[in-house]
Amino acid sequence: MKAKLQKHQKHKIKSSLSDKIISAVTYVVYSLFAFVCAYPFYYIFINSISANNLSERGKVIFWPKGLHFTNYVNVLKIPDLFQALRISVARTVIGTLLTVVIAAFLGYMFTRESLWKRKLWYRFVVATMYFNAGIIPWFITMNNLGLRNNFWAYIFPVAVQPFYIVLCKTFVESVPKELQDAAEIDGAGTLKIFARIMIPVIKPILATVAIFTAVTQWNSFQDTLLLVTDTKLYTLQFILYQYINQASSLSALVNNSSSTTDLAASLASAQTATSIRMTVTIVVVTPIILVYPIFQRFFVKGIMIGAVKG
Numbered sequence: 001m002k003a004k005l006q007k008h009q010k011h012k013i014k015s016s017l018s019d020k021i022i023s024a025v026t027y028v029v030y031s032l033f034a035f036v037c038a039y040p041f042y043y044i045f046i047n048s049i050s051a052n053n054l055s056e057r058g059k060v061i062f063w064p065k066g067l068h069f070t071n072y073v074n075v076l077k078i079p080d081l082f083q084a085l086r087i088s089v090a091r092t093v094i095g096t097l098l099t100v101v102i103a104a105f106l107g108y109m110f111t112r113e114s115l116w117k118r119k120l121w122y123r124f125v126v127a128t129m130y131f132n133a134g135i136i137p138w139f140i141t142m143n144n145l146g147l148r149n150n151f152w153a154y155i156f157p158v159a160v161q162p163f164y165i166v167l168c169k170t171f172v173e174s175v176p177k178e179l180q181d182a183a184e185i186d187g188a189g190t191l192k193i194f195a196r197i198m199i200p201v202i203k204p205i206l207a208t209v210a211i212f213t214a215v216t217q218w219n220s221f222q223d224t225l226l227l228v229t230d231t232k233l234y235t236l237q238f239i240l241y242q243y244i245n246q247a248s249s250l251s252a253l254v255n256n257s258s259s260t261t262d263l264a265a266s267l268a269s270a271q272t273a274t275s276i277r278m279t280v281t282i283v284v285v286t287p288i289i290l291v292y293p294i295f296q297r298f299f300v301k302g303i304m305i306g307a308v309k310g
Helices: 002-048 052-056 070-075 081-109 118-127 135-144 162-174 177-185 190-201 203-219 222-227 236-245 247-257 273-296 299-303
Strands: none
Touching: 002 273, 052 273, 070 273, 081 162, 081 190, 081 203, 081 236, 118 162, 135 222, 162 203, 177 190, 190 203, 203 273, 222 236, 236 273
8 A cells, every 4th residue: 555655656746747847848938939929029129229320230139228219209200200190090990990890790690591692692792802803903993982092091991801700700600599589579670689789799709800900900001002192191101111111311301300419419329220210110019019908808709709619
């Protein structure tokens, strides 16, 4: 009996040690993965607040050198920056709300057996995920619809997203059918059931769609490049695109617009192409990074719905 107990204790100690090794390896692997994901943002930030002459030569790797915030002060003086910020915020908020409402409503309607030719319309919507006419037909269509130099060019062309509709439809199908049946017995119509019953129940998938849409809207600049020539409608991302491609001329612009005191400052704080890229990138990326964690808790429940049946 004593021998068996000792053998059991040895096996338990050995098993515990193996668990610790596995846990340690897991922590190391995921820590490295987290470092690989976070380091590019950290690298851009420390270069934006370091001495610009050192940043230009690639001397700033892990720690900031010659700490200063002159880059942010100067970049915020760039003309039309806040106008572009307003446009980006407006397109993100309005575009996200419209896309979420359409995806939720169509996803709900495609689960209603009373919808005429329900399967046909659903397949028609899904088919658009696999076929694309190309940029030239798209541009001609946008031009014919009067969406050139028009703010709504940021909203209407991407309002209906088949992938998000599929996500919402899958989530709605996981909701007990008895909820809708009970509401119909009480005399509720389609819109009332959607607004009063379905919206509160499918909040996780709506939050997931909202995150995806907001990130896409915030980061988009190609539609501005193709459809917009009015500087008042430029987005923050498009200005970033321009600044990255014209960083040298922007550097001269910022330095020329600085005061005499700024120009008399040390060489370390003089604007360079690299400092402009790094600083504007942080200015553009920070807002969406701050918003993202608010909705992150909905991700697992929202995006994984339908993965497990039962």
